[in-house]
Amino acid sequence: MAVAKKISIAYPESSLLRRHPPPLVKALDEVVEQLAKEGIKLDVSSAGSLQSSLDAIEDPQKQMLSRLLLIKGMKRAEYFCSGSVDISTFSHYALSVPLYTHFT
C-alpha cells in the first residue's frame, strides 16, 4: 500500500497498480434479498461491514453458503496503469484500501 502511494505520487501517469472493482449493486441486492428471506441480515455499506455481518452468521453451513453466494457476484481484481484509468476506480474493494499494488 505504501509502495502504491509512493510511486503513484511520483509517477501519476505510469504506475502499475492493482484494483478490485466493487460488485454490481444489482447482483449484491439480489443476494441480500434472498438471504433476508432466510433471516440473515447483511450490511453491504462497505467490504468491512459485509465481512462482519458474514462472520456474525452463527450456523457454519449457512455462513459458508452465504459466502459462496456473494463470491459469485464479485468482480475479478486486475492490474492497471494509473495514467489510463479513471482515478475514481483505483480502489481495491476486498482489501478495503484506496490504492494498492503487488510488491512482494
Add this chain to the structure above:
Amino acid sequence: MVVHRTLDSCLRLEAEPFSTDAINAASKQCNVRKFASRDAQDASQNLFLVAYLSKLQESSPDGILAEAWVNGVGSRAFDVLVPKFGIQSRVWLEDSMDLGQVAGVEADAEKGKLKVHWNISPREDDLEKVERTVGLDPNRHRTQIIGMFDNLEVLIVANMKQSPPSYKLFAVAPK
C-alpha cells in the same frame, strides 16, 4: 518487478522510468497471464474431479448419490453445493421431467421455495398437507419442497468422454 524498478527510480528522484503506454501494455499482459493461469488451474482441477467421479461411477453406473446443500432456488432449477466433492452446480428439474420422474414443478418466489411433484406414491406419513394447484392427483405424486439452505440428495453423473470432461447433477426423489 516493474513495481520494484518504479519504486527504485522514485526513491532516487529520477524521471519516470516507464511510459504510460509501456505500463499499460505490461498491466494488460499481467492480467491476461494471470487469468489464463487461473483458468488452467480450474480446468486441471475439473479434469481430476471428473476422472475421480468416473472411477467411482464404475461401481455405481447410474451415477453417484451425494448430500447437497441448497444455495439458491429458482423457478425451474436450484443451485447446490456438494460438500463431499466441493461441487457447485445448478440442478435442472427439466432433466428429471424429461426422464419421466417428475410430473411438474411449482415455484413460490415470495417464500423462495420450489415444489417438485415426483411420479411416485406419497408417503403414508406425509407431514405436510400440500396444496396441489397444477391439477395433479395427490394420491399419485410425492411432493418435495425445496428451500434455501436445505439438505437433500442429488445424483452426480460424470462424463469423461466429453471435451472438456463434465458432470451433471440430477434431483433425487425424497424417500
